[in-house]
Every structure is written in C-alpha cells, then in structure tokens.
Amino acid sequence: MNPAEEIKQLFPGSVVSTGLQTNKPLATIKxxxxxxxxxxxxxxxxxxxxxxxxxxxxxxxEIIYNFFSYAKKQNLVLKVILDHDKPEVxxxxxxxxVADWLERETYxxxxxxxxxxxxxxxxxxxxxxxxxxxxxDYDMGVDQFVxxxxxxxxxxxxxxxxxxxx
Amino acid sequence: MRTEELxxxxxxxxxxxxxxxxxxxxxxxxxxxxxxxxxxxLHRGTEKLGEMKTYLQFVPYTDRLDYISAFPNxxxxxxxxxxxxxxxxxxxxxxxxxxTLELNRIVNHLxxxxxxxxxxxxxxxxxxxxxxxxxxxxxxxxxxxxxxTFNYIRPGGVREDLPEGFIPKLNEFIKDMENRIVDYEExxxxxxxxxxxxxxxxxxxxxxxxxYGMTGPSLRGHGVNYDIxxxxxxxxxxxxxxxxxxxxxxxSFARYMVRIDEMRESLHxxxxxxxxxxxxxxxxxxxxGIAPMTGAPTAVSTYFPRIFTPPPGEVYSRIEAPKGxxxxxxxxxxxxxxxxxxxxxxxxxxLTAIPKMVEGLMIPDLIAAxxxxxxxxxxxxx
Amino acid sequence: xxxxxxxxxxxxxxxKKPVTALDxxxxxxxxxxxxxxxxxxxLILFSTIDQIxxxxxxxxxxxxxxxxxxxxxxxMATAMAHHDVARFGMEIFRASPRQADLMFVAGTVxxxxxxxxxxxxxxxAEPKWVxxxxxxxxxxxxxxxxxxxxxxxxxxxxxxxYIPGCPPRPEAWIYGIIQLREKIKNKGYGAKWGxxx
Numbered sequence: 052m053n054p055a056e057e058i059k060q061l062f063p064g065s066v067v068s069t070g071l072q073t074n075k076p077l078a079t080i081k082x083x084x085x086x087x088x089x090x091x092x093x094x095x096x097x098x099x100x101x102x103x104x105x106x107x108x109x110x111x112x113e114i115i116y117n118f119f120s121y122a123k124k125q126n127l128v129l130k131v132i133l134d135h136d137k138p139e140v141x142x143x144x145x146x147x148x149v150a151d152w153l154e155r156e157t158y159x160x161x162x163x164x165x166x167x168x169x170x171x172x173x174x175x176x177x178x179x180x181x182x183x184x185x186x187x188d189y190d191m192g193v194d195q196f197v198x199x200x201x202x203x204x205x206x207x208x209x210x211x212x213x214x215x216x217x
Numbered sequence: 218m219r220t221e222e223l224x225x226x227x228x229x230x231x232x233x234x235x236x237x238x239x240x241x242x243x244x245x246x247x248x249x250x251x252x253x254x255x256x257x258x259l260h261r262g263t264e265k266l267g268e269m270k271t272y273l274q275f276v277p278y279t280d281r282l283d284y285i286s287a288f289p290n291x292x293x294x295x296x297x298x299x300x301x302x303x304x305x306x307x308x309x310x311x312x313x314x315x316x317t318l319e320l321n322r323i324v325n326h327l328x329x330x331x332x333x334x335x336x337x338x339x340x341x342x343x344x345x346x347x348x349x350x351x352x353x354x355x356x357x358x359x360x361x362x363x364x365x366t367f368n369y370i371r372p373g374g375v376r377e378d379l380p381e382g383f384i385p386k387l388n389e390f391i392k393d394m395e396n397r398i399v400d401y402e403e404x405x406x407x408x409x410x411x412x413x414x415x416x417x418x419x420x421x422x423x424x425x426x427x428x429y430g431m432t433g434p435s436l437r438g439h440g441v442n443y444d445i446x447x448x449x450x451x452x453x454x455x456x457x458x459x460x461x462x463x464x465x466x467x468x469s470f471a472r473y474m475v476r477i478d479e480m481r482e483s484l485h486x487x488x489x490x491x492x493x494x495x496x497x498x499x500x501x502x503x504x505x506g507i508a509p510m511t512g513a514p515t516a517v518s519t520y521f522p523r524i525f526t527p528p529p530g531e532v533y534s535r536i537e538a539p540k541g542x543x544x545x546x547x548x549x550x551x552x553x554x555x556x557x558x559x560x561x562x563x564x565x566x567x568l569t570a571i572p573k574m575v576e577g578l579m580i581p582d583l584i585a586a587x588x589x590x591x592x593x594x595x596x597x598x599x
Numbered sequence: 600x601x602x603x604x605x606x607x608x609x610x611x612x613x614x615k616k617p618v619t620a621l622d623x624x625x626x627x628x629x630x631x632x633x634x635x636x637x638x639x640x641x642l643i644l645f646s647t648i649d650q651i652x653x654x655x656x657x658x659x660x661x662x663x664x665x666x667x668x669x670x671x672x673x674x675m676a677t678a679m680a681h682h683d684v685a686r687f688g689m690e691i692f693r694a695s696p697r698q699a700d701l702m703f704v705a706g707t708v709x710x711x712x713x714x715x716x717x718x719x720x721x722x723x724a725e726p727k728w729v730x731x732x733x734x735x736x737x738x739x740x741x742x743x744x745x746x747x748x749x750x751x752x753x754x755x756x757x758x759x760x761y762i763p764g765c766p767p768r769p770e771a772w773i774y775g776i777i778q779l780r781e782k783i784k785n786k787g788y789g790a791k792w793g794x795x796x
Contacts, residue, residue: 073300073532098427102533104546104559115546117533117561121427121441124448128533149430149569156565160264175257175598176747177711184265184746185557191746199714203226214714215754229715230665232694237667237712258712259668262745269744277741284669284766328672347679354676364676365669365766595668 054095054127062088067132075117075126082131086141089116089129093146096120097127100147103154105138105161107186112138112163133163142168160185177205220246225580229258235332236594240583247579252572259598267558272298272372273523275558280366282562283596286325288317289538291370294558296451297534297545298372302527309497310374311453316387316490317360317369318452318536319483323394324353325539325591326476333473333588334405337414341404349397352390359383372525374500384491391484391491398480406477415470419574419586422467429573430566433541434479435590438472440465445537456493459486472589479539524553533561540564540591564596656700656726657783660776663699664692665719668706670733670766682769687776696722701779704758705766707735707742708749720756728783730775731758734765741765 055076059066065084070077080088097118104115112133119126131140142165143150154165155174162183165171173180177197182189196211228239237258243251263282267275279290292314299306331346354364359380361369369376405411421429423439436443444461446454462478464471529551535544541563550556567590575583666674678684678692693699696719708716720729731752734740739750752758759782762775 073530073534075533098424099432100430101535101542102544102546102559102561104533104557106548106557115531117544117546121443147430148425148428148573149566152565152569153430173257175260177257184262189265189746191744195710195746197710197714199718205711205714214717216757229712230719232664236671237715258709258715259707260709260711260747261707261742262747266742266745281669281741284672343675344680347676348681351676351679351681364768365672 054092054097054125057095058088058091061091072128075128077128077130079130079132082133082140085129085131085143089141089143089146092118092127092129096122097125098122100143100149100153103150103157105157105163105185107135107161109135109187111135112161114140114157114163116143138163139166140164141166142171144168159183162186177207179205179207181207222250227580229255232336234587234594235592238592238594238597242580242583244580249575249578249580249583252575252583254568254571256568256594257598259594261595261599263599264558264560267555269554271524271553272527272555275555276371277366277368280368281595282560282599283538283540283543283564283593284365285328285593286321286539287365287367288314288321288370289536289543291367292318292452293534293536293538293543294545294547295370295372296536297532297547298527300534301530301532301547301549302372302525304373306374307497307499308453308495309378310499312490312494313375313379313499314370315452315454315457316487316494317357317367317375319486319490320353320356320387322483322539323480324350326480327353329476329588329591330401330405330473333585333591334411336584336588337411339405339411342401345397345401345404349394352393356383356387356390359386371500374498376500378499379494384494387487387491391487394480394484398477398484402477406474412470414581414585415468415473415589416466417468418578418582419469419472419589420467421570421574425573426467426570429570431541431570431590432566433537433539433563434462434475435472435541435567437461437463438475438589439467445535445542449535451536457486457489469585469589476591526551526553535561538563540593540596541567560599562596562599564590564592564594565599568592568597653784657780658688660687660689660701660728660779661691661693661699662689662701662703663696663719663723664694665696665702665716666705667708667712667716668733668735670703670705670736673766673769673772674703674705674732677769677772682773684773684776687773687780689776696720697724699723700727702727702729703732704729704736704752704756705732707740708752708755710747710749713749713752713755716752717755728759728779729756730760730762730779732762732764732767732772732775734763737761737763 053076055069055078058078059069065081067079097120099119101117101119106113114131116129133140142154154168157163158171159173159175160183195207195209196214197205197207198213200206223244225242225244228234229237239255241253242249263278266278276291279294280287282290327346327350331343334342358364361367423441426436426439442461442463447461459482462475462482464474527549529549531548533544533546535542543563544561546559547555548557571587574586684690702720731737735742736752739748742748743750760775760779762771764771
C-alpha cells in the first residue's frame with residue numbers, strides 16, 4: 052500500500068492532501084503534527100532521511116522531507132507548509148541523526164527555525180552573517196567580509212578594510 | 218586518573234583533511250572525547266547561483282561540486298531535469314553516459330585510495346593511483362577536451378559522440394587496469410601495518426550508519442546491500458550484469474575493500490558497455506519547450522534547444538555516485554530558470570557519522586576513518 | 600650543485616673542451632662572470648650576489664600544502680609521476696607555511712577562507728611568492744556572482760603569476776612555474792641591501 056495513503060488513514064486530521072511527487076508518494080501534513088507523524092514514519096521502517104529541502108515561495112515556506120526505507124525499498128515524501136512571517140517547525144534530530152546537519156543547513160541558508168534542535172547554529176556560513184541567502188529577498192548587492200578574531204573565530208562585517216589590500 | 222581536557226584544532230589547512238575542513242577535537246590524553254566538525258570554508262553558493270542560471274547553464278557548476286567525479290554530478294542533475302521536462306534520451310547516449318559514469322567511478326576510487334594511503338604515511342599508492350588516473354583522464358580528454366570539469370552530459374543526451382579511436386584506447390585501459398588492481402591489492406590489502414591501522418578502526422553499527430545518513434560504498438562496508446543502481450534502476454543499468462559490493466565488518470578496512478571490489482565491478486560493466494554500444498545519435502532530436510535561441514547554430518547540443526522550459530513541478534532524482542547517494546531536488550516554476558535547486562551531496566551526509574565514529578579513538582585513527590569515508594570538500598560545502 | 604664548494608683540483612680547463620663543471624655553470628647564464636684562478640688548491644668564482652641568490656632560490660622552491668578546491672587536484676596531478684614537478688626542485692610540499700616560500704592559491708577563495716589564506720601568506724618567511732591558479736583565484740571565475748566568494752585573491756595578497764584555466768592543465772601549471780622562475784631570476788636583491796653600489 053502507498054505509504055502516503057497509509058499515513059492519511061492513520062492520521063486523517065493531520066494530512067492535508069496526498070499525491071505524487073513525480074513518482075514518489077507525497078503527503079502534505081500540518082506542521083503541528085509533524086513530530087507525531089515522523090515517529091510513525093520511523094516505525095513504518097523509513098530509516099533513511101535522504102534530504103530536507105526548504106523552499107521560499109515568497110508568500111509561504113515549504114519544507115520537504117524525502118524518506119527511504121531500506122527494508123521495504125520504498126520512498127515517502129512529507130511536505131509541510133509554513134507561514135512566511137514565522138517559519139518554525141519541529142526538529143526531527145531525535146529520530147534521524149542526519150537531520151542534525153540537514154536542519155542546520157536549512158536554517159543557515161533558508162532561515163527556517165527548528166524547535167528542539169540541540170545546536171541550531173549556522174553551518175556553512177560563519178556566525179554573524181546577515182540574512183539567509185536562499186531566500187528570494189536576500190540582498191546580493193551587499194558584500195559581507197569575514198575577518199579573524201583573537202581566538203580565531205569569524206567576525207562578519209561589511210567593512211573589509213582589515214582584509215583587503217589598499 | 219583524571220586528566221585535563223585539551224582542545225586541539227585540525228585544519229582548515231591540514232594535509233589530511235582533503236581540502237578545507239576543520240576538526241575541533243576535545244582530547245583526553247591521546248583519546249578523542251569529542252569531535253566537532255566546522256565546515257563551510259568552501260561554501261560557494263552553488264544553489265543560489267542555480268536560481269540565476271538557465272537549466273543548461275547550471276551543468277558546469279555541477280562539475281565543480283565533486284570535482285574528482287564530475288560525470289556523476291553532471292548526470293544526476295541532468296537526470297533530474299530530464300525527469301522534470303519529460304525528455305526521451307536516445308539509447309546510445311545512455312550507454313555513453315554509463316560508460317563515463319563507471320570510468321569516473323574508477324578514477325574516484327583511485328584518488329581515494331591514493332590520498333588514504335598518503336594520509337597513513339605511504340606514498341606509493343598515490344603515485345600509482347595518479348599514474349592510472351592520468352590514463353583515464355586522457356580518455357576523458359578525447360571525449361570532451363577537459364580533464365576534470367567536463368560539462369559533457371547535457372539534457373537530451375551527451376555533447377558529442379564518441380571520438381574515433383576511443384573504444385580501442387578504452388579497451389587498452391580496461392586491460393591495463395585489471396592487472397593494476399592486482400598490484401594494488403598486493404601492495405596494500407595484505408600489508409600488516411595497513412591492516413593494523415584499518416581493522417576495527419572507525420567501527421559504527423549498520424543501524425547507526427543508516428541513521429547518520431551514510432550511503433554508497435561507505436554504507437556497503439556495513440553489510441547493507443544497498444545500491445541505487447539496483448534498487449531504483451536508472452539509465453541502462455537494468456540491462457547490465459553487475460553486483461553491489463558488500464562487506465560486513467563495519468570497519469575502515471571493510472570500507473576500503475568495497476572500493477577495491479567496486480573498481481573490478483566497474484571494469485566488468487565497462488566491458489559490457491563496450492560490447493553492447495548501440496548505433497545512433499548521441500543527442501535527442503525531439504523539439505522541446507520553447508524554440509531555441511536565435512543566432513548561428515553551433516556544434517554544441519545541435520538538436521536539443523539550449524533554452525527550454527520544463528512544466529511547473531518538482532522532482533527529487535538520485536543516482537549512485539562513487540561517494541554515495543547524490544540527488545538533485547529541482548523545482549520548476551515554468552520559466553527558463555529553475556526556481557530552486559537543492560543538492561543532496563553524499564559527502565555532506567557521510568561526514569555526519571564521523572564524530573560518532575571516532576569517539577574514543579586516537580588522532581591517527583581519525584585520519585584513517587576519515588580517509589575511508591571519502592569526502593570531497595566541494596561536495597560538502599557546495 | 601653548489602658553485603661555492605666545487606672541488607677544483609680535479610678540473611682541468613682547456614679551451615677546446617667546454618664540458619667542465621665550470622663551463623656548465625657558465626652556460627646556465629646565472630653566473631655571468633666565472634673566473635677560475637688556480638691558487639694552490641682553491642678556486643675563486645666571481646659573480647654577483649643577485650645571481651647567486653636568485654639561482655639558489657629558484658632552484659628549490661618549496662610550496663606550502665594548501666589546496667582549496669578543484670585546482671588542488673590538478674596540483675596533485677602536477678606533483679605526481681606523470682608530470683613530475685620534481686624537475687624544478689619543488690616536489691617537497693611543506694605542511695607548514697614557515698618552511699615554505701611559494702604558495703599556490705589553488706581554488707576558490709571564499710569569504711570565510713580569505714582571512715585564513717591571508718594569515719597563511721603572512722606566516723611564510725621572506726622571500727615568498729604567490730601563484731594564483733585558476734579562474735576562481737584570479738577573478739572569482741564562475742562564482743563571481745556568488746555571495747560568499749572573494750572576487751580574486753589579489754584583493755587580499757600580492758600575486759606574482761596568474762595561471763588561467765578552470766582548472767588549468769598540469770602543463771599550464773608548469774608553464775606558470777617557469778614564468779615564476781624567470782621572474783625570480785631577474786630580480787635584484789643586492790640593490791635592496793645596498794650591496795651592488
């Protein structure tokens with residue numbers, strides 16, 4: 052049976068819609084129920100969390116989880132729609148350890164906050180970077196420079212005079 | 218006896234981090250208690266650049282993600298776009314693609330073996346590995362003129378047909394390579410020092426490995442029979458005879474042996490591809506989407522338009538790259554540029570397991586375990 | 600071969616046989632004036648400080664091991680058996696910048712890596728040279744539009760030789776190295792120290 056439909060049967064109130072993402076079963080769910088459904092998804096044997104994608108649609112954020120089950124050789128896609136003003140969703144770090152970095156990356160580049168994440172810091176860009184680059188309203192015109200602090204930590208500023216040659 | 222904890226910094230410029238990666242190690246004497254990984258020193262904003270380029274223009278950027286094995290990167294992205302746009306690819310193009318993918322898998326493992334052994338203190342293997350790699354690179358050069366960044370696999374097929382004299386040279390390479398792998402095994406696999414540094418080092422259970430998102434050869438060293446070429450067959454892999462190489466020991470040595478086995482399997486695939494190479498055009502001749510740009514036609518992608526508009530939609534497409542599961546999540550909004558490209562890079566997810574893997578080991582063991590994970594920093598930081 | 604410790608007692612100078620060590624030295628063009636005067640068992644060489652120093656420096660350039668991105672793989676290929684950069688006396692890639700006198704900036708210099716690259720350069724002892732390799736290090740290359748990439752390494756450190764390519768072939772590397780050797784050969788250190796007034 053299609054795992055997306057299965058989830059819909061188990062949680063009729065939480066699943067907004069089901070469908071296909073090209074050829075993978077897709078379930079769009081309410082953001083409040085992500086953690087409960089994720090627990091069930093893990094029980095169903097989806098032990099590999101392939102990918103977390105955050106997308107900025109200007110009026111809303113979508114966050115997409117691609118799961119795969121090694122035992123059943125099945126795919127499952129979960130999609131959660133978030134408000135644009137307050138993009139926040141529960142962290143799946145406790146169920147899939149790989150979510151730790153995938154969520155940090157999504158936070159870093161798209162700016163979606165993950166509730167309950169133990170170490171929600173920037174991962175690819177240095178701490179102190181202004182803005183989230185993969186948002187559509189990110190200002191590409193501003194140059195931000197990184198310099199080294201006394202302990203070797205990154206200091207971000209728009210002033211590159213310490214770094215650049217005169 | 219309680220000892221003082223010591224913080225040791227490794228990188229971002231360190232010979233054995235394969236690029237610009239930084240480990241922050243909390244040491245208790247010589248034992249690693251905690252390993253923090255700091256990355257992002259090669260973050261080039263590829264995903265954002267993808268939103269500014271047309272579908273075809275993004276292909277060269279995929280070359281530079283995992284620059285040791287660029288063909289699989291090309292292919293993974295092109296496959297996603299083709300799935301999104303519904304493009305039919307001629308059979309000959311698919312065979313040429315598989316040929317390049319498998320050849321690149323060998324090249325990747327050669328570099329991996331070389332740098333692993335170099336990190337462990339033996340410099341023979343890197344000389345040997347790069348010697349054979351040079352032969353393979355000459356084949357790549359015949360195909361597309363580039364040694365590392367190919368831009369060869371395009372939506373709708375490949376850029377050009379196989380050049381004259383390619384197949385005989387490839388056969389020569391395959392024949393040569395068979396003997397070389399025996400040499401490598403004689404040099405490394407039975408070496409006592411090597412075995413002592415690899416066996417029972419960097420052990421992590423299969424369940425943990427999956428939970429930490431490891432894929433590809435690194436995972437197959439943990440007894441998980443999982444190969445996307447088998448499970449979700451793509452291209453012409455269903456027609457080819459090969460097996461997924463699996464080892465059960467869960468340690469660094471098993472992960473190393475998987476690579477050696479995979480090189481043999483790749484040669485086996487290459488031989489079949491050469492035999493079964495069909496005649497035909499290497500590029501799809503179907504007209505697709507909006508008309509091509511005006512201007513003089515060039516030899517590049519003669520039939521398939523340079524600018525095209527896939528219908529709105531999203532796709533996650535993945536392949537078995539030499540390092541693991543490589544996927545591209547492409548969202549189209551019906552314009553000539555992708556709305557969003559997300560790269561699922563194997564190195565990034567495989568690296569997640571390192572802190573868990575090296576807890577309680579020593580620094581030299583960290584280097585051994587890290588070498589068998591086979592990470593490329595362009596792929597980690599994107 | 601060190602010109603200052605040649606055992607000259609074994610060298611016989613005849614005008615018709617230009618194959619002695621001294622003639623070879625003369626042929627390099629580095630020591631323009633070689634006068635051999637046999638005084639008991641010694642030899643006197645006349646040259647300029649510049650030429651002796653430059654000759655020594657360009658013959659043993661030790662690069663620092665700092666690969667940044669794709670070009671670093673071609674750096675490895677250049678150093679390996681097929682292209683064999685040891686021909687130029689620079690096969691010893693030093694892991695510490697203190698022991699190196701040449702830096703290949705091989706790859707994309709991101710904003711986050713830029714202060715580290717600069718620090719590496721500052722840690723190297725004088726005299727030191729920098730070769731910027733590949734489009735990314737030269738100008739930002741394909742990543743010029745990116746938010747996190749520095750648009751050329753020459754914004755932060757002085758560069759002696761630029762090698763174009765994405766990534767440059769090993770032959771291009773070797774050509775770049777030869778260009779740097781030419782540059783070193785023609786540099787006057789004596790003038791800097793006030794020696795050849």
